[in-house]
Amino acid sequence: MKKHNFSAGPCVLPKEVIQKASEALLDFDNGLSLIEISHRSKPFVDVMEKARRLALQLLDLEGKGYQALFLQGGASTQFVMVALNLLETEAAYLNTGTWSSNAIKEAKLYGKVHEVASSADKSFSYVPKNYTIPANCDYFHCTSNNTIFGTQLTTFPKTDIPMVCDMSSDIFSRTLDFSQFALIYAGAQKNMGPAGTTLVVVREDILNKVTRSIPSILNYNVQIAKNSMFNTPPVFAVYTSMLTMEWLQNLGGISVIEAENNKKAQLIYSEIDLNPLFTGFAAKEDRSKMNATFNLTETKLKETFETMLQKEGISGLNGHRSVGGYRASMYNALTLDSVGVLVDVMSELERKA
Template sequence: MKKHNFSAGPCILPQEVLQQASEAVLNFNNDDLSLIEISHRSKPFVAVMEKARNLVLELLNLENKGYQVLFLQGGASMQFLMTAYNLLDKKAAYLNTGTWASNAIKEAKMFGEVVEVASSKDQNFNYIPKNYSIPSDADYFHSTSNNTIFGTQLKEFPEFEGVNVCDMSSDIFSRMLDFSKFDLIYAGAQKNMGPAGATLVVIKEDILGKVEREIPSILNYQTHIGKESMFNTPPVFAVYVSMLTLEWLKNLGGIPFIEKVNEKKAALLYAEIDRNPLFKGIVAKEDRSTMNATFALVDENMTSVFDGLWKSAGINGLNGHRSVGGYRASMYNALPLYSVQVLVDVMQELERNV
């Protein structure tokens, strides 16, 4: 029996996607060749890449709006660098809501002035800053939509008439947004879309080519756009599984459908955290993430008993990040509501045994 996988990443994937992917590794397209041994220039894989890119635009409702889709490598960490390399001319504005935002700021400082418009570091990133202003002359504004480690999520994005950049690594395709308000979106596939190894970049082409510096080919978005995301050998397996996952999501009813499912999962778990006297939430209620719920035991002496219960129930990946402690339940798109109910049942069992 498959475990209830609350791992923060690599993420849980749909069972049917795993089945299709495993078959393709053995025999792709009935060609008696493995997916991972065919040429990335072959027609079968070019078709995979094309379909994956088109599905991204379709699901985000960005078709025919001047956006390009890239599947790159290096994770979101590479995008911290590439974003600034390609867009930062003089000054950029960043909202600091966690570890990954802090890392993005660090990389950007190598290319120009960085204005940290607000930060929640003063309380270990347990809330989302509000009522801050963004310099109108900033080359771009960078935010992180969901903070995997700390369990916070931006519910509203600030109005900024300039270039908007967003790291959506851990909640991409999970909720309805007006994605056309963003000029560049990037996301590591391993949080909500596929296996580790691919990084999704969705970029409005007209924001490029405005910095004076010379950009190395491999780090230049225009290079990858010109080669239709095939400048160098792409992560074939990761792109293929991402395509399957996007197809799975489309067939379910797309983002509008999965958003409702995700809201039900989060509501179920947070209701138990707030009701059960043995547990407490870690972050501000209004900023709670739908994807990553962080919570802790009121009495840490009960840790070994609770850990034994959830592990016996077939639950995986519930331990919190070392910088936060407690527990973290990551409820990505493919996690069924039933798995959340199992966790809630375990929490209630602990309460009965006190």
């Protein structure tokens, strides 16, 4: 039976990527497995360099003063690294959900944090607008897509201070002027690859402004100087991310996948809005094109609905444990067809009820 995997991450990846990764485990270089060779060998150094180049190319940031790194530790490690490397006295943070809140918590260990706005007052169901970013801050930090609550920033503020963005759950999903950001980071396990590596794209001119001593492994300068191989990199995760970026580039790049992502989002949100059995969680104007969060209006239909989902091979639709309800995560590799199957089940439930 065909599977429709709506998991919020780790999540569906392109079939051909998984096939190639599986083959590379058996024979990558002259009979040796991808995971048995030295990371300093030419075949793997080539992989790392290609991954770094592809990331910059897809974001249209090549030759613009940026470096791409594939690190370990997830976005949660970036919450710390961003502050360690950039926060000298004060920083501005926009609070749009759990991950923003966590980023703020870690930054407070290193300096003063201005929370410029927060949507905590309405369970993070919307994105605050019309806030002011203090000009004396070292940087402004925001989270472009809020996986848990299903909101997404459609515009970004204009500011003269460096803008740092956690794009873990919508990187490579839509066209943006990425040069408005001084630093972008993203855990791989949504649109980029398997769990285990984190992309950091940083404009070099923002570094070297803090006076503290930074541990080597957490120092962007050290990682850049070592070409993203200060220590043994997470070989498999970097290789599989490279394959996924290659797949996206061969499709035609971000603009092509964005058109597909728009269709998927339109399809599911139309159903949520038209079907009286469902209600969306996020404010309409702030709805995420990656994660559609919704609830059943009649809880007695829960079991029926979930049995129908299972029968159609739909998995990963449960909302985050902190929110409940449902969440349809529609990352790049999820097909429009899969969203169609889900929408059919939702319509079928209405006919049955």
